[in-house]
Amino acid sequence: MIATLVEHGMGYQIDGFMGLVVSLFVLYSGISLARETVSPLLGEGADTELRDKLTKYIQSCEMVIGCHDLMVHDYGPGQCFASIHVEIDKNVDALVSHEAIDRMERECLKKFDTHLVIHYDPVITDDKEADALKQKVLVCIGKINPQITLHDFRVSRCEPGIRLTFDLVLPESLERKKNQIQEQIQAEINRDSADKYFLDITFDVEDR
Ligand SMILES: [Zn+2]
Ligand SMILES: [Zn+2]
Missing domain, CATH: 3.30.70.1350 (Cation efflux protein, cytoplasmic domain)
Known part of the structure; x- marks a missing residue:
């Protein structure tokens, strides 16, 4: 409608101009949509806070000597997946270690809405x-x-x-x-x- 109104003053040039505006808009929306979809898939994003919380929580757990190799993939609300390596003394019974690991995974889902998978690294403490x-x-x-x-x-x-x-x-x-x-x-x-x-x-x- 604006185009039709202005057209009277500027002749047919406005058609080409509006066409350019529309195509720039389409291009812009396309790029930002692609960026929004792709960046979480690349594991990118402002999840430093979540990473810190997860690491702090894991390190505070009983039997945990240390942790490393945390990876977080956030696909949106309720769709956050993560994995981490957790070091536990190799002399702790396997069933007990597994129980502790299971508990950490469940707690992370409750506390941080994150599906965490823990890789167990046995640590030799008496060699x-x-x-x-x-x-x-x-x-x-x-x-x-x-x-x-x-x-x-x-x-x-x-x-x-x-x-x-x-x-x-x-x-x-x-x-x-x-x-x-x-x-x-x-x-x-x-x-x-x-x-x-x-x-x-x-x-x-x-x-x-
Ligand atoms: Zn490891
Ligand atoms: Zn299990």
């Missing part, structure tokens, strides 16, 4: 040799950068030596230094040592 090796690795990574954290530390014997398997969480600034870090730890841990150590490291980058 002196593994403990000493872990301390050695911790000292190495502390020297490289105190912001690096370590989890899931395991020791296994492989024929020419001893294999150390663990995960390192790097600050974003060190994302491209993985090989360097691995070589540095490898050199440091094998210095003045009768045993030959091999490293099997899984790198993660801290959530921003």
